[in-house]
Ligand SMILES: NC(=O)C1=CN([C@@H]2O[C@H](COP(=O)(O)OP(=O)(O)OC[C@H]3O[C@@H](n4cnc5c(N)ncnc54)[C@H](O)[C@@H]3O)[C@@H](O)[C@H]2O)[C@H](O)CC1
């Protein structure tokens with residue numbers, strides 16, 4: 389099962405892996421033609437109703453594979469209004485091959501010539517709202533035609549995620565009632581409830597496009613242009629004590645990953661140093677030189693005003709500090725990224741908080757988890773341990789593994805230069821910023837992906853001499869989804 393959003397991400401990842409969308413369209417069109425051949429004898433009349441998006445493009449391709457049939461390709465709209473270059477190229481290919489094409493812009497001019505098969509390629513996953521004209525009339529004609537109706541990807545006017553007609557809240561929903569659906573790559577959540585035979589066609593998307601993070605995973609994280617301060621994330625880093633650099637690295641990384649406001653709660657002895665690293669940070673002092681149980685009330689108060697807490701950078705492993713972490717997590721019910729010395733406490737704690745734990749493999753073992761050399765085996769172990777503890781895990785390694793106990797994603801950005809101290813603090817901050825704007829699993833997957841990209845860009849300049857601060861300034865570029 390794959391949702392529309394995830395499909396768009398996988399599609400973009402496939403392109404980055406060298407399988408561009410036009411190639412997928414060729415396979416999609418071929419699969420549609422195969423379905424037509426399965427239900428109609430050569431010579432049968434086939435009417436392809438095509439929209440101006442890539443759903444229509446699939447049918448332009450299909451027509452080339454149906455030379456044994458009496459085919460009419462009907463474009464709803466003017467050729468100049470075809471939206472994508474790849475669909476336009478496939479339209480042009482039909483025209484140069486002298487295949488029978490027709491265009492219709494006015495619903496009043498629409499009529500079907502008693503076809504044996506109607507291919508519904510008007511709208512796929514790009515549909516928004518109730519069907520407009522001329523698609524609306526075309527859907528009615530297809531439904532009334534008595535022909536076998538084969539829908540491309542999803543029946544036009546149906547939401548692939550829900551199976552409901554689009555714009556049904558408006559009350560007068562019209563959609564194509566398909567007999568068969570040829571959907572691509574994987575089953576869609578909304579298709580099962582339809583009264584149609586669904587075929588899933590393999591269109592050659594490499595498994596790696598789904599298994600590994602890629603540029604597609606960034607889609608949709610780009611911010612709403614009308615948003616204002618605070619809407620893109622407020623993050624509280626709770627850290628510091630024996631170390632001063634770590635909380636500052638996490639905090640500055642969260643800012644560079646897009647958080648609007650980043651606060652640091654740290655022992656007073658390190659506050660000045662932390663503030664000294666960056667004027668962009670808001671620093672809140674806690675008494676003494678270590679985090680202690682006496683700080684829990686204040687830390688909870690501070691946390692309440694933020695979307696996400698990043699807990700652990702630079703706190704050290706003193707007993708009192710562990711007690712602080714335990715007491716804080718047992719009372720905190722928000723979202724938190726847990727890193728470094730705070731990790732060990734997680735499996736033993738009963739908390740309502742939603743945690744993203746970011747151990748390296750040694751820390752994972754310290755938490756009671758298991759690791760393995762083989763990435764597949766490791767992925768399975770991470771998944772079952774995430775399920776056991778009920779939190780999202782991001783296990784760092786040459787191949788990073790992210791799991792929420794159900795889904796698993798691997799990441800292969802990054803390089804051996806990143807074994808230098810502090811890169812984990814940068815990662816925790818990036819994941820924290822993302823967890824303010826998206827779900828924990830995606831925040832972890834995207835965070836580790838962009839952190840690795842930033843590390844790769846830093847290594848291009850500094851080789852194995854890269855340092856953690858090199859990553860921070862490269863995060864904004866890594867966050868770009870184009
Ligand atoms: N990997 C893949 O997912 C692949 C998918 N393919 C096919 O592409 C479509 C999705 O294509 P897209 O261009 O994004 O959208 P559509 O063709 O569904 O529609 C776009 C277009 O339609 C107009 N429109 C939107 N809503 C309405 C409405 N309510 N009434 C009328 N017109 C509407 C608007 O102009 C939109 O921009 C996917 O389903 C697959 O079939 C690739 O070919 C292969 C890879």
Ligand SMILES: [K+]
Nearest residue numbers: 508511542544
């Ligand atoms: K369709």
